Amino acid sequence: MGKRKDKLTSNIGWSTSDTIRVRGLDLPNEILGHMNLGDVAFLQLTGRQATPEESKVFNAIVITLVEHGITPSAIAARMTYMGAPESLQAAVAAGLCGLGTVFVGSMEGASKMLYEALPQDKLGTGVDLDALAVETVAGFRARKAIVPGLGHPVHKPVDPRTPRLFEIAAENGKSGEYIALMQKIQTEAEARSGKMLPINATGAIGAICCEFGFPWKIVRGFGVMARAIGLVGHILEESENPISYDIWQRVEEEILETSGPGAR
Amino acid sequence: MGKRKDKLTSNIGWSTSDTIRVRGLDLPNEILGHMNLGDVAFLQLTGRQATPEESKVFNAIVITLVEHGITPSAIAARMTYMGAPESLQAAVAAGLCGLGTVFVGSMEGASKMLYEALPQDKLGTGVDLDALAVETVAGFRARKAIVPGLGHPVHKPVDPRTPRLFEIAAENGKSGEYIALMQKIQTEAEARSGKMLPINATGAIGAICCEFGFPWKIVRGFGVMARAIGLVGHILEESENPISYDIWQRVEEEILETSGPGAR
Amino acid sequence: MGKRKDKLTSNIGWSTSDTIRVRGLDLPNEILGHMNLGDVAFLQLTGRQATPEESKVFNAIVITLVEHGITPSAIAARMTYMGAPESLQAAVAAGLCGLGTVFVGSMEGASKMLYEALPQDKLGTGVDLDALAVETVAGFRARKAIVPGLGHPVHKPVDPRTPRLFEIAAENGKSGEYIALMQKIQTEAEARSGKMLPINATGAIGAICCEFGFPWKIVRGFGVMARAIGLVGHILEESENPISYDIWQRVEEEILETSGPGAR
Amino acid sequence: MGKRKDKLTSNIGWSTSDTIRVRGLDLPNEILGHMNLGDVAFLQLTGRQATPEESKVFNAIVITLVEHGITPSAIAARMTYMGAPESLQAAVAAGLCGLGTVFVGSMEGASKMLYEALPQDKLGTGVDLDALAVETVAGFRARKAIVPGLGHPVHKPVDPRTPRLFEIAAENGKSGEYIALMQKIQTEAEARSGKMLPINATGAIGAICCEFGFPWKIVRGFGVMARAIGLVGHILEESENPISYDIWQRVEEEILETSGPGAR
Structure with a gap:
């Protein structure tokens, strides 16, 4: 928490009726069609354009973090989607919440x-x-x-x-x-x-x-942005080939068996 | 919720001790260094590689959604980061939760x-x-x-x-x-x-x-993945040039004035 | 989204150096020691004190929603806690995200x-x-x-x-x-x-x-507040008797078997 | 992360067709109508019933944490609700995500x-x-x-x-x-x-x-469960008397002024 300021400022971007600038670049004319998603992530974070070499390396490290299979994060996202299929964004959010000290x-x-x-x-x-x-x-x-x-x-x-x-x-x-x-x-x-x-x-x-x-401190953020992409893929697959209901039923049945009335 | 299945399946990817495959491609040798982040998002979602033309268009639409200035979503993420700076992932998650029917x-x-x-x-x-x-x-x-x-x-x-x-x-x-x-x-x-x-x-x-x-149904997901990138940028800026504390103080003081003891 | 207002207002509560009021009542002297948690929930939501009869019924309906066993919501919370044990609040948040149209x-x-x-x-x-x-x-x-x-x-x-x-x-x-x-x-x-x-x-x-x-529209909120209590209990149990790691490993191994290299 | 177990177990509760038990008590007959919400929270967390004295003190500490005015957490929840009014649960979740090291x-x-x-x-x-x-x-x-x-x-x-x-x-x-x-x-x-x-x-x-x-480690959980109740109240008020749109507009306009084209 900081000291009180006279004025709120932000250097990420601004827009007027006919102009949209992100980090100083004209979004429609200097970014769209000219840059790829990884380069825009670099721009958003550093405030400057990646060189071709930086683009190659930065894209590679973020891509590495997109997909790691059926992780706890993917299971959490799929379980959430089962309960709230109308809120895809909340399912991705639930999956991201676990990207803490243990995994990233x-x-x-x-x-x-x-x-x-x-x-x-x-x-x-x-x-x-x-x-x-x-x-x-x-x-x-x-x-x-x-x-x-x-x-x-x-x-x-x-x-x-x-x-x-x-x-x-x-x-x-x-x-x-x-x-x-x-x-x-x-x-x-x-x-x-x-x-x-x-x-x-x-x-x-x-x-x-x-x-x-x-x-x-921002390195974790690369994992978070990459995994958001991965989780949207998991949720799309879950919508077409659901597995969370089965995972839930198996767990519940086993718990009933080990810890329910028969176990007493 | 589906019917019970015999077996859980997923076609996104798998790994063994020396191989990691995502959507059928070898991650280290066929993806890293060869594809950009937008193309990997396309691969993750569709299960196939984008053509050069598809890559151009798909990158453009996702990039358009990365950054929209100080939105309610960005304010929510920054407020969350102020309270839990050790959990960058939860701040991004909080920001994503509002990407619902009104905005996306x-x-x-x-x-x-x-x-x-x-x-x-x-x-x-x-x-x-x-x-x-x-x-x-x-x-x-x-x-x-x-x-x-x-x-x-x-x-x-x-x-x-x-x-x-x-x-x-x-x-x-x-x-x-x-x-x-x-x-x-x-x-x-x-x-x-x-x-x-x-x-x-x-x-x-x-x-x-x-x-x-x-x-x-998956179109919303493009907004969610893109905004995750944008929000990491907002949180990095918030860590360097915090504005959420001031926004909070102004709101609290005004509420105290309009709705507190003096208002009675 | 509303029209622009001259002034922000809120009628929930306010505080000064020596007074804290919630919904018009003095928190230390009229609430603490006099009311139970369910009654405070009623007060927070309706702006008035429950009668003894209302208190009985309202406590009963919220209590009914606290604990429903190993639900998808509890699994999501436990999975999240495994990855980010330093962020208990994010694990509860992840569990709540799925309380959507299907379950509540x-x-x-x-x-x-x-x-x-x-x-x-x-x-x-x-x-x-x-x-x-x-x-x-x-x-x-x-x-x-x-x-x-x-x-x-x-x-x-x-x-x-x-x-x-x-x-x-x-x-x-x-x-x-x-x-x-x-x-x-x-x-x-x-x-x-x-x-x-x-x-x-x-x-x-x-x-x-x-x-x-x-x-x-607020009825869902009773489920959300009740389940937050239930999920804290699940996370406490997970911290003492973890099961999410085993659930994850079983799922991952089965997916590798059905959908990995051997399945091709 | 733990060692692999033979069996998943949980001691929180179980149900069969005609019985629902939470922490060993019969939910309909021993809890509903007999206990208040704070006592059920105590039961859920400790596995035993509070004495009347414990009930008094435990209810008081959780109640203290329900409502703290227009906090960053409440602002995040309200901002989220503006964007996704169909997902009240996600708005509460977003508000909880910031209950980290700084505030609780x-x-x-x-x-x-x-x-x-x-x-x-x-x-x-x-x-x-x-x-x-x-x-x-x-x-x-x-x-x-x-x-x-x-x-x-x-x-x-x-x-x-x-x-x-x-x-x-x-x-x-x-x-x-x-x-x-x-x-x-x-x-x-x-x-x-x-x-x-x-x-x-x-x-x-x-x-x-x-x-x-x-x-x-569980003390934070009392703040999380209490604030979930408080946030449902804020969201109900936001639905009736919205302030987040105005907060957003003011912030955006000020940022445009300090950091937009006119500022260059």
Whole structure:
């Protein structure tokens, strides 16, 4: 909560009877037909147009987050749609509500870890990344905390999204010290723990977000916008091939069996 | 709610330890680096890849819906972020909850109206669109209902998004009988009412969605996914230049003045 | 959306440094310690204090709606809590989003049906309720619509909540023509359809809400406020005895089996 | 996320064709007509019936949280209702989403602080509360953190809810070492800071929740359930006397003035 202001301001956009501007660009004439949805997301968030290289990388990281199968978020959205099919927007909203610390937290956690280890004003000053990686992993181990962005229950020894995202970043000039540090942190964490700890997609994206210089607090927002797209797809499928009623009935019947009158 | 099924199914995607497929495509190798976010939205919803022409038009309609300034939806999201800055996802969710019949309703209303007037199986059969337009407008007038997709409080005599969207549709082979019918409905509605009733952006998008053949029930989903992107931008701005605290204080003080002890 | 006003007003409450008033009552001295939560809900909604009889009936109808087991709404809330345990409020919000036309719709539908059949200004004028019931059921049958508030998949031939709610209403002077009409509608609907169609809890509550004279549009709100209480209980249980992770894993594994690579 | 279980269980309730049980009680015969809404909330959360004294205190703390005027939460709910009047539940959900660390955080913060200073197993062992208060305040001051539950922008030198809540607690046997400690913390914090720091309602409720022994993580839930009731009241008023449209228009016009074309 801030101090009182004289005047409310916003720099996102404005419109008059015949003009609509978003982030300084004329929506009908400079955006529509010229930009793709990912580029408009970049524009909306940063206030400037992505270069062709930035467009390639930014689109890739957001796209990675669109669809992750029948997640808890998708189940929540489908359950909500069953009860309120007239409110598709509320079903998407319900699905988004669960994108908190457990599922998208590791993405912002990875960005935060990398920025704390290597503040932006130290980039290009020849910091010893190996030493940083050792120190960072030691810090997490001392706090008995999990290193964010490492490990995956299914995708091992390699999360197939990670090498591809790093390749796209490298081809487009977005592979620098943050990605290198993330990779060294992985090597160190695997050595210390003796476990397979692939850099997962959230770790890769967290590192690439640092290459862009995005504030770590907004990194979660990329997951939220991407998943909104994914959830609309799930709701469309639910409307054509509903599964939530069956999931509900199975759960209810099992609970009645384990915890109802017969269980007493 | 459906009948009980033997098995739950979903055709959106699946993953194994080394493979991730979305709508039949290999995510790392066939999607990342090859498609933009709008195309992935199209893939997620339709189950197939957009042609270059479809990509152009689909990106344009979703982009049009990203940012509409300080809307009630943006105010709700910003108010929510003020109270729960640790839950960016819940602020976006709160903003989406209001995308109902009043604001995005006209988009699905326009699609529904056009499909009801001209079912898809009548396309290309030489139906008299002028007669359909007269009949459609007469029907709405008889029910004293507003024709969806027409009129705008600010953008008149022309909503600047509409001619541009129709131009992009025409350049890419997506301008057919539905857009023609929408334009005839506008002409008829203006003639009958004597008012300026520009086809607004939601009317233009509703008509283009019919050209694609999208079910009218999912049209609202395009607004929801687009606005999720826009709202992340509003929340990022709110975190840097907060205005919700001031809006709140002004409202509370005025209410205290009009409706508090002094007012008695 | 309304017309522009000179001044914002609200009659719910206000506070100054040493006074807090809700609906005209002094919160610390006239409400706290004197009223129960149901009575405060009544006060908040109607602007006046419930009589002891109204308190009895109103508490009973809201209480009926608190807890309905592992509903889709409870599953959505639990799934959301799994992903964002730091945002209990967002988990409750997600659970509430699905309280739409399918689950609480029948409650407002019953009230609306009764008010339409018997407008409040006809009460006590000796309207023939038998004829109204016949006409109402015939109308629904002609539209092939389900009569709201009748029938239950589990609770038959009698929903055990209904006779008890009607008994409480009768003991407290709230059993009049609307409850009588609801009962006649049930008899007629059973006779016409040849099926067991008990008045379910939503039908009973819808009728009692008419006895109170509540606008039918707010009837859904009683379900929403009650379920918020119920959902906090579900989330507390989920935090101590989590089941959403298992539900998710089962669904995901089954989908992988039916719709994954092996299924191709 | 937990380990895989053999069976899903829940102890909240169950139903069969003729029986509905909530927390072991028969809903129609043991709850309806016998309990008030606050008591059912207590039952739902704790699994047992409140004593008459507990009922008095528990109802009072939840009631305190129902209505706080035109808060950001109420504004978000009203804005949402303007856009989706057909989805009252989504408007309530949007309003709840903002009940996070800023507004209800101090309530759970106060409970957490008190439990950390005085774990439940030290109650009645003659711990020196004065020393604990000094130590607790010193800890917060050393971390430059605000002591939760103290201070109020409007209600000073006394928050009028606090003495009343403490009085109700004392009259009903719920005033013990946690309330005493909270009061000593206030005295110490005022002495150290030289500022007026009244125990506010969230501090009073946080302390009383400790007297009940509620886990601090669920304390936020009392605010969420109470505010759901309050928000239904705001939405009902908004439907009769809308103010959100005017709030929106004023904000939009001011932003156009400060940040639109004329501002360039």
